Amino acid sequence: MKNELSRAMASADVKVRYDTQCKRVLSQKEILARILARTVKEFAGMSVEEIIPCIEGTPEIAVVSIDPGKTNQKRVLHMEEEKRIAGLANEDKVADEGEIYYDIRFYVHIPNEEGHIRMIVNLEAQKSYYPGYEIVTRGIFYDARMISAQLGTEFEHSKYDDMKKVYSIWVCMQAPKKIGNAISEYSIKKQDIISGLPDRPESYDKLSVVIIALNEKMETNDELLGMLNTLFSEQKTYLEKKKELEEIYQMRMDNELGKEMNLMCNLSDLVIERGIEQGIEQGIEQGIESGIEQKSHNLAQMMIREAEPTDKIMRYTGYSLEKIKEIAQEMGKVWPLA
Helix, strand or coil, rough: CHHHHHHHHHEEEEEEHHHHHHHHHHHCCHHHHHHHHHCCCCCHCCCHHHHHEEEEECCCCCCEEEECCCCCCCCCCHHHHHHCCCCCCCCCCCCCCCCCCCCCCEEEEECCCCCEEEEEEEEEECCCCCCCCCHHHHHHHHHHHHHHECCCCCCCCHHHCCEEEEEEEEEEECCCCCCCCCCEECCCCCCCCCCCCCCHHHHHCCEEEEEEECCCCCCCCCCCHHHHHHCCCCCCHHHHHHHHHHHHCCCCCHHHHHHHHHHHHHHHHHHHHHHHHHCCHHHHHHHHHHHHHHHHHHHHHHHHHCCCCHHHHHHCCHHHHHHHHHHHHHCCCCCCCC
């Protein structure tokens, strides 16, 4: 029983780390820019290169609460908290009990004749297309929270015209075959019952929900859908993904995006290993655990070679500082890492 509990806890921990890394990959500005170019009408006609500078600062990953009264309060994550938080959007639970956090949230500005306009964008990664509720309904709630939280920050008192438009974009993996690869937007439209009122979209076009449905087993001619299916494929190896992203989608992979994707793929392998581990008879438990330990050891070596921060190596491998120092010394690396 103790061993079974230990395996279950280890498996859950690896899944959290994998989900966290998926969000880190999604938050890379080149990925965000491609999503914005295809789904946000305000960026229509702009290239990825033109959109990237429009993404302000560093996107916030699982640090902004959706709960009333807390959206404008960013929390400071300690290392052990960070291991548990990002990637838990499907369970709606994070380090602060009962609270819900946006997966990714960031500001964008769009050039116009008057200078520029600002909007707030929320991006969510959803593993299941049917999580027990309609995703669009949850997206509307997220939009509503981003709007209500603007009171006192983006506009004061009754100056509602200063309200910023918000987008909640949901990337849904493993969509059913009957839906396949698809993109839909839900927004507010004017419909006359008795005509006469002027139509000023800028006064009511304040929120949109976009759902991106992915199914890698089905073909698509859409560039964004193809790129995302490759990026989050459960069938392709890291090298296969890298080759397709470079050759088909002309994406550079010798940068931060490539490093983050490599980590995601390594953690994906660990998730598979841990899943196999839980289904193996206890008689060969030691051999399976040895294989998983080797996978973590290889991941640590890769991150040490890349001179990743020590706390990041600890977070993704589950190793102690002493263990990481030991591996670094075996590799002939001088501590602290350069």
